[in-house]
Amino acid sequence: MKIGYYPGCSLLGSSREYGESLTAIAPLLGLELTEVPDWNCCGASAAHSLNHKLALALPARILALAERAGLSELLVPCSACFTRLAGTRYELSKDENLRREISRIIELPYAGTTRVLNVVEVLSRAAANGLKEKVSKPFGRKVACYYGCYLTRPAALNTCKRAEDPQEMDDIVKVCGAEPIDWPFKVECCGAGLSVAKLDSVARLSGQIVDDAVRRGAEAIVVACPMCHTNLDLRRDAIQQYRNQQYSIPVIYISQLIGLTMGLSPDKLGMQRHHVPVRFERAAQTISTPAPAAAASAAAPAQAGTAEKRG
Amino acid sequence: MSGSSHHEHDHSLAGQVKAATGESVFNCYQCGKCSAGCPLGPEMDLAPNQVLRVLQLGLPALEEEALKAESIWLCLACETCATRCPQEVSIPKIMDYLREEALRRGVANPKAKDILAFHRSFLDSIKKNGRLHEVGLISAYKMRTMHVFQDVNVAPKLLMRGKLKILPHKIKGRDAIAAMFDRCAAASAHAGQTTGHHDEADKR
Numbered sequence: 001m002k003i004g005y006y007p008g009c010s011l012l013g014s015s016r017e018y019g020e021s022l023t024a025i026a027p028l029l030g031l032e033l034t035e036v037p038d039w040n041c042c043g044a045s046a047a048h049s050l051n052h053k054l055a056l057a058l059p060a061r062i063l064a065l066a067e068r069a070g071l072s073e074l075l076v077p078c079s080a081c082f083t084r085l086a087g088t089r090y091e092l093s094k095d096e097n098l099r100r101e102i103s104r105i106i107e108l109p110y111a112g113t114t115r116v117l118n119v120v121e122v123l124s125r126a127a128a129n130g131l132k133e134k135v136s137k138p139f140g141r142k143v144a145c146y147y148g149c150y151l152t153r154p155a156a157l158n159t160c161k162r163a164e165d166p167q168e169m170d171d172i173v174k175v176c177g178a179e180p181i182d183w184p185f186k187v188e189c190c191g192a193g194l195s196v197a198k199l200d201s202v203a204r205l206s207g208q209i210v211d212d213a214v215r216r217g218a219e220a221i222v223v224a225c226p227m228c229h230t231n232l233d234l235r236r237d238a239i240q241q242y243r244n245q246q247y248s249i250p251v252i253y254i255s256q257l258i259g260l261t262m263g264l265s266p267d268k269l270g271m272q273r274h275h276v277p278v279r280f281e282r283a284a285q286t287i288s289t290p291a292p293a294a295a296a297s298a299a300a301p302a303q304a305g306t307a308e309k310r311g
Numbered sequence: 312m313s314g315s316s317h318h319e320h321d322h323s324l325a326g327q328v329k330a331a332t333g334e335s336v337f338n339c340y341q342c343g344k345c346s347a348g349c350p351l352g353p354e355m356d357l358a359p360n361q362v363l364r365v366l367q368l369g370l371p372a373l374e375e376e377a378l379k380a381e382s383i384w385l386c387l388a389c390e391t392c393a394t395r396c397p398q399e400v401s402i403p404k405i406m407d408y409l410r411e412e413a414l415r416r417g418v419a420n421p422k423a424k425d426i427l428a429f430h431r432s433f434l435d436s437i438k439k440n441g442r443l444h445e446v447g448l449i450s451a452y453k454m455r456t457m458h459v460f461q462d463v464n465v466a467p468k469l470l471m472r473g474k475l476k477i478l479p480h481k482i483k484g485r486d487a488i489a490a491m492f493d494r495c496a497a498a499s500a501h502a503g504q505t506t507g508h509h510d511e512a513d514k515r
Contacts (some may be wrong), residue, residue, distance in 0.1 A: 009442045009443035009445070009480075012442070012444075012476065012480055013443075013445045013474060013475070013476050014445055014469065014474045014475075015474075016473065016474060022463040038441075038482050038483050038484050039442075039482070039484055040437070040441045040442060040484065040488055041437045041441065041442045041443045043434075044433065044443070046429070046430040046431075046433035046437075047385075047432070047434065048388065048407050049388075049407065049410055049430050049435075050410065050411065050414065050431070050434065051411060051429055051495050051496065051499050052331075052407055052408070052499075053494075053498045054434075054491070054492065054495035054496075055407075055501060057491050057494075057495055058437070058488075058491070061484075061487075061488075061491065095338065102500075105486075105491055105494045105495060105498070107487065107490075108493055114350040149387075149389040149390060149391070150390075152394075153389070153391070153393070153394050154390045154391075154393060154394070154401075154403075155393075155394050156503070163394050164394070173405060187391075188350065189389035189391065190388055191350070191387070191390065192387050194385075194426070195389065196429055196449070196452060196461075196462070197425040197426040197428070197429040197452075198385075198425070198426065198497075201385075205350050229503050234468075234469075236464065237464075258337035272472070273472040273473060273474060274469060274472075275472075277515065278406060279366065291361065
């Protein structure tokens, strides 16, 4: 299936393994990723912090280019980009004057016809459509699925059924033979864009997340956002210093977990690019989760439901 | 844009917020849920519910305190508050407006200078290249803040793992992007003139 693809800036630089792993698993899942021509940065947290119109105009240009390329759906793997794009589309759909003003600013027609999907929405479809049969090496470990802020919020975007205790990523990893732990830090903020300007705050917030995952027996933290990954992985030294404790738990992207379980090599998935080495103390074990197939098929109507509400 | 409401007089900051964002601070009944769940709450000088309280009171001197607060710069827009608010007040939207207004009035908290320097360096990089160039961002940030030695141990690790791109990815539509920046800056300045505290808020 052909689907539009907006990698975003991080996937070309500090989070390139996220892009590498996604493009590696896409063909195996029957996805043909078509990049938006000449895409620009979404503006991230900087644009909306300083200029509201700019925070709408930058994502609107991307969406307008996607429309022009005839892309009806757009996969936006970075959660931070996703919230800017989906949020802009939502805001412009509610205010015709604003839509016209932004269209003038970007000097491109913008109708809002391209639907914006995050990585969990796209992978949930795959999980419901034969991913189980493609899993040759079940993950066999306890994992903490960390959603962060922008997979579930703002709630108006209806991306997950339960904003405070989402299950969508948990359902995907179950299909991959992993055991998601039940934990309270799933949707807590990692400190996001303060990683450079206020590292102490990031160490405090991300430290709580890492510590809780470890205390509850997780062997890996699974993420779907470059900012979350940067703060939990690259900022591990700052976390350890802040908490005066060592943590060896690796942080992997959901696309890497799926790739590993489909038998792709760690190198192809960019595992060697992490700051915290992806090593495990014990061998993988067979996890008996209650009927993962049922979980996968349960994900299907949920996705259809969210599509309706947002589309 | 949404029109201003009838019970918020146009000269107040609350009136400006309503006109620009459609959010009414008078929907807040001060339950405090936003502040209880705010990840940056413990570091804030004015908790989110206090920011709203100040806007509700509508006293010019207090309003200025809200615009001068460090809190408005610490807000990460994580949306936890808005998700939990029983009255569905979008505090992140209000925070965005307050930041923009603080800059217009030139009263941004000096403690927020690093955060502001980061945002500005970020946007400069996009305006120039169309996409973020991480190396350019960090160099510009260091020049702005003089935190020259920050993260010097991180750079080699990134380089070793093939994650540092020395040269920026420049898009073809760079000129279009730069023009968009200029139009948005003009729109923001114009909004300041028409909804500024000395003018009538609802001219537009």
